Amino acid sequence: MSPTDEAVQDAPRHRASRLSAILDLLATQGRLTVTAAADALAVSEATIRRDFAELSQRQLVTRNHGGVVATSVAYELPYRYRSSQHDTELDRIARAAADLVEPGAVVAMNGGTTTTAVARALTARDDLESTGLTLVTSALNIAVEAVLRPHVRCVSLGGIPRPESYEVTGPLAIAGLGQLWPDVAILGVNGLSHREGATCEHEDEAAVSRLMVERSTEVMVVAAEAKLGQRAFTVICDADQVTTLVTTAAQDHPQVVLMRGTGTTVHCV
The missing domain is CATH 1.10.10.10 (Winged helix-like DNA-binding domain superfamily/Winged helix DNA-binding domain)
Incomplete structure (x- = not known):
């Protein structure tokens, strides 16, 4: 070289x-x-x-x-987290989403492979070393990694963890989050469509993510193309509540066009 x-x-x-x-x-x-x-x-x-x-x-x-x-034990993650760490699609979403966060912001994140990738890209940004960042998360694995970053103030919500996603749920998580005002919520979803909004499989996880939306000034959904047009069991928020979408879908994807019609800023990566 x-x-x-x-x-x-x-x-x-x-x-x-x-x-x-x-x-x-x-x-x-x-x-x-x-x-x-x-x-x-x-x-x-x-x-x-x-x-x-x-x-x-x-x-x-x-x-x-x-x-x-x-x-750290932060490296001992479930297989689906470890196997996705070199996924090019996730990397593209993670880099683009991380670049959109303002230095010094208060960021709320739920759990999942996509938000885990975004958290890694975000907390590794060199420019945050002087400004810092506050990360509020319902995902234990994200908290364990973020707490090792000297420039990140990590707020881990309490509650009952779900083994499949490492996300905490329940009244303790809701009570803790209800005292905070994030600047932006970055959410992974199981489905996103113009008609049904952002959705996921479990109501208890959706309740925490829903409160993140309500408490945050901006809402960023990070989702691969395969998630667009899909509907899961329970609603997180309506489509018009999504401020920003970062996705691997093409510019002319029908859901990209429809989401832009609601006022959502869409970044196709």
């Missing part, structure tokens, strides 16, 4: 993506050498050593001879 290429790789966005990629590799392997990381990410070993030092300073990894090992 030439010095020019190396400089491009070290641009803030590339660097943040690289740090997240290193954490993803650790999630599946448990330990990582400088040489293996450099080969996997196609950068120099010197770059990887700097990245390892940065991750160690943030207490996200532990240095050992020749590499790093995973620090």
